[in-house]
Amino acid sequence: MRAAVMRDWQLRVDDVPDPTPGPGQVLTKVLACGICGSDLHMLQHGAEVRSMMKEINGDAPPDPMSPKSFEPEHDTVMGHEFCCEVVDLGPGVENLKVGDVVVSMPVAFDAAGLHAVGYSNQYNGGYAELMVLNEMLGMKVPSGLPAHMAALTEPLAVGIHAVAKSRIAKGDAAIVIGAGPVGLACIAELRMQGIGPIVVADFSAKRRELAALLGADEVVDPRVETAIDAWKRIDGQKPLVIFEAVGVPGMIDQTMRIAPRHARVLVVGACMQSDHIFPMLGIGKELTIQFALGYEPHEFANSLTAIAEGKIDLSPWLTGTVPVDGVPQAFADLANPEQHAKILVVPGS
C-alpha cells in the first residue's frame, strides 16, 4: 500500500507491506485522517525531545503502562486522527463486521503490549491506505455522519480534555492564546459548555476568522490589542482561565505576566524546548498552571457524540484534503496559517 513514511526524521511517500490483523483486530481502509500539528513537531523536534527525555529519565526502565516508543531509524507511519471502514476481520472478532465505519483512540494492543498507533514501528497510522485497529477500541460512527467530520473526533477530544482539566465552570471567562488546531478545539468545547466570553488572540487573520466561526466572542490581533485588554474591555470581572495553545518558548512567561490574580493557566500548547519563568509572578498572583495532554476514553466517546449530534458546526475547521502522495506537501502547506487549519488525508482522493 501507499503510505507517508517517517524514517530518520524525514518524511517520504513509499510502498510498504499491507498490515495484517491479529486476534481481536480488524483490517480497515482509511477514509479520512487529519494531519496533526504534533506530527509536524515530531519531524522538527523529535530527535531533540528524545535526547532530552533520555537525559531526564536516565537509566530508569520505561513505564510498562506507556505504549512502546518507535525507533527513528525504522519506518513509522504517522496519523492518529482517523476514520476507517472495516474491510477484513482478524480471528475472534465478534462485534464489528465488514463495512462498518469506525473511529478509535490511536492505541493498539497485542501479546507484546500497548502500541501508540501513528508513533509505532509496528502499527501504522492513517497517512496510509490501510490500517489495523483493535475491535475493542473501535467506536461505530453513526450512519449519516460523514467520515471527514468523524475524523475530527480525536482533535476535538483534545479540546474537551483540556477544558475539563482546567475546571472552568459556567460563570468563568476564557482567553485562548493561539487559534491553531488545539486552540480551535478548546474554543469549540468552551462554546459547547456555554462558557463566555471567549476571547481569542492569533496573529493570523484566517485563524481569527475560524475562531469566530467556532465560537469565539471576541478575536484580536495581538499587534493591535492584547487578549487581556480585550477581555478587560468586554468583561474584566469573571474568574479567568487562560488557555496557552501556542507552545513555543516564552509563552508561559507571557501568559503569567498578563494573567490577573488567581487566574488559572491551562497549558495545552506543547513547547518542546527549555523555557523560562519568573516564579515570583506566579506567587504574587497565586496562579495555577495546569498542563494537559491527550484525553480519557470517555472524552473521546463524548467527542464523537458531540460531532454526531451536530452540537456545533465544525466544518469551517476543515480546509483541505490530499491523497497519501500529497502528505509531504500538506506538511509544508500547514506552515502557512493563512492557508490551512486542518488538512485531511483521503487515500484515493
Added chain:
Amino acid sequence: MRAAVMRDWQLRVDDVPDPTPGPGQVLTKVLACGICGSDLHMLQHGAEVRSMMKEINGDAPPDPMSPKSFEPEHDTVMGHEFCCEVVDLGPGVENLKVGDVVVSMPVAFDAAGLHAVGYSNQYNGGYAELMVLNEMLGMKVPSGLPAHMAALTEPLAVGIHAVAKSRIAKGDAAIVIGAGPVGLACIAELRMQGIGPIVVADFSAKRRELAALLGADEVVDPRVETAIDAWKRIDGQKPLVIFEAVGVPGMIDQTMRIAPRHARVLVVGACMQSDHIFPMLGIGKELTIQFALGYEPHEFANSLTAIAEGKIDLSPWLTGTVPVDGVPQAFADLANPEQHAKILVVPGS
C-alpha cells in the same frame, strides 16, 4: 523606642520616634515577634525584585487594593509575626482595652489607604518596642496562651493557606521539599488535616529533626535518599502533592522531574530570580503547578484557634529569643539551619 531599621537595604538598630495611634487604632507593646525568612530575602534580594517588578509592570498604575510599598531610602521596621499587648487607645476604640493581648494580620489602614505592616515607611513592624494596630483586625489571644506561641499564628497561617490551596484531601500523600519555617508550617497543617504519609527532605539534620517533631512520617537527607524514593518505599500509591518550600532557582524544575503522573506541585517557596522549566515534563505528566502566597483572614483566625487548642505542639519550632538590639545578629544566625528555625524578638529580653 529601640527598633531594628532597614534603610538602603541595610539593617541597623536605632532609636526612632514612638508611633501614635490614629482613630480606630491602638498603641501596643511588642511581646514577641518572629523573624521571617522573607525579611532575610528582602534584605538580600529586595532591590533586584523591585527592579524586576518595575520592568514587568511598566507604567501601569499600582493596584489600589494593594498595600502601598515602602521606599527603600526611608526607614522601614520589619516584623510581621507579632503578638502584642495594648498599652494605649486611639480615638473611637471600643472593643479593645489596655492590657488586652492581641495578634493581627500585618495590615493597617487609615485615611491614606492600606499599609503592609512591616513593609511600610508609615507603620513599623514588630522588630521594635511599640507598634500601632487597627482595632478592627486585632484578635484577642485566649488567656493562658503564651505570647511566644501566639506569635506563631502568622507563620502557621502560611502553611494552612498553602495546604488549602493545594486541595490535598484525606487519602492523598504529601512530600515537603525543604523544612525551613514555611515547610515546617506546611508539615504541621498537613498533620492537623490527617494527611499521611508526609515525607520531608532537607539537607539539615536539625531541620529534619524538627520536621519529625512537627508531624513528618519520614524524613530524608537528599544526599542519602531522595524524597520520591522514600515515598515509593513507604507508599507509592496515593495521589501525591509535592510542596516546594525551598524557593531557589532550579527547584521547580527538579520537582517537575521527580513528580509522578498527575501530581500536584504547590510552590510556596518564594524564588525571587528567573528560573527555567521544561514544559514537556509538565505536559507529559499532566502536572498542576499551584503558586501560593499569604493567607485569607479566616485562615489567620483558624491558625490562632489551632494553636490555642493545642492541636499540635509547635514549641520545637521556637529555637531562640533575642532583644531588639540582637536582631541583626539573629538575621546572621538564621543562615545556619543547624542552629535555628524560628527566633523570636522579645523586646527587653
